[in-house]
Amino acid sequence: PHEGRAYERFTPEGPVALLPEGDHYGLVWTATAAHAEALIALDDADFLAALAKHFGTDAGRFERVADRRMFPLRMEYARDPAAAHCVVLGNAAQTLHPVAGQGFNVGLRDAWQLAQVIVDTPREAIGERAMLDRYLRARRPDRLAGIAFTHGLIGVFGNDSPFVRWPRGVALTLLDAVPPVKRAFTRAMLFGLR
Structure with missing residues (x-):
């Protein structure tokens, strides 16, 4: 349980954030367009491994992933x-x-x-x-x-x-x-x- 706590980590590509949503987290992962395309193409197990490597273990172990979507960032x-x-x-x-x-x-x-x-x-x-x-x-x-x-x-x-x-x-x-x-x-x- 996340107890309402959000996590944000800053990386050279941009921030990665875990935001409390009900009894799970929503993920915001900022990446270059090419890296985002590669992440979207991964199967769930490889995506979870990439997330754990990129984010670390502060929020615990990542066990499953739901739908993934990609949105361009522009001001x-x-x-x-x-x-x-x-x-x-x-x-x-x-x-x-x-x-x-x-x-x-x-x-x-x-x-x-x-x-x-x-x-x-x-x-x-x-x-x-x-x-x-x-x-x-x-x-x-x-x-x-x-x-x-x-x-x-x-x-x-x-x-x-x-x-x-x-x-x-x-x-x-x-x-x-x-x-x-x-x-x-x-x-x-x-x-x-x-």
């Missing part, structure tokens, strides 16, 4: 995710790299901000351009920060150079060793720029 950003009486939120408004769960978090913050703007808007003005512009102005800094952060993480954790690896290790150790910094970082990941 998408709706410059104006609002039109009269319509707003796109979450991954419909911005597609973030699936690192650190930020796509989900940014989507929740989109929904929260829209709800706040609706509550503060007279009923007859809900959905009008002025209301939508208030929402967009409020969300823009956090949306852009989420995009920059996720792509920056990939650059930092996907780089195996000793000039990046050593400072990265020190930063992670300090983050883990200083509880107030860790709490502030976690809060920023969950609640964005507030």
Whole structure:
């Protein structure tokens, strides 16, 4: 049993994550297009062996695999995710790299901000351009920060150079060793720029 715990490992190809789903895990494995094609073609036993070798044993032993699917990773950003009486939120408004769960978090913050703007808007003005512009102005800094952060993480954790690896290790150790910094970082990941 995973007890609700997620695991994420950073590799030169990108992150590999195990995300709790019911009584099992969902897997997100970032790979080059060629490597992803090869992984999809493996039978279940060979796939499980490749996963164990790539991910390690932190989450225990991998015993079975369900359907495997492949999705291309690309950055998408709706410059104006609002039109009269319509707003796109979450991954419909911005597609973030699936690192650190930020796509989900940014989507929740989109929904929260829209709800706040609706509550503060007279009923007859809900959905009008002025209301939508208030929402967009409020969300823009956090949306852009989420995009920059996720792509920056990939650059930092996907780089195996000793000039990046050593400072990265020190930063992670300090983050883990200083509880107030860790709490502030976690809060920023969950609640964005507030």
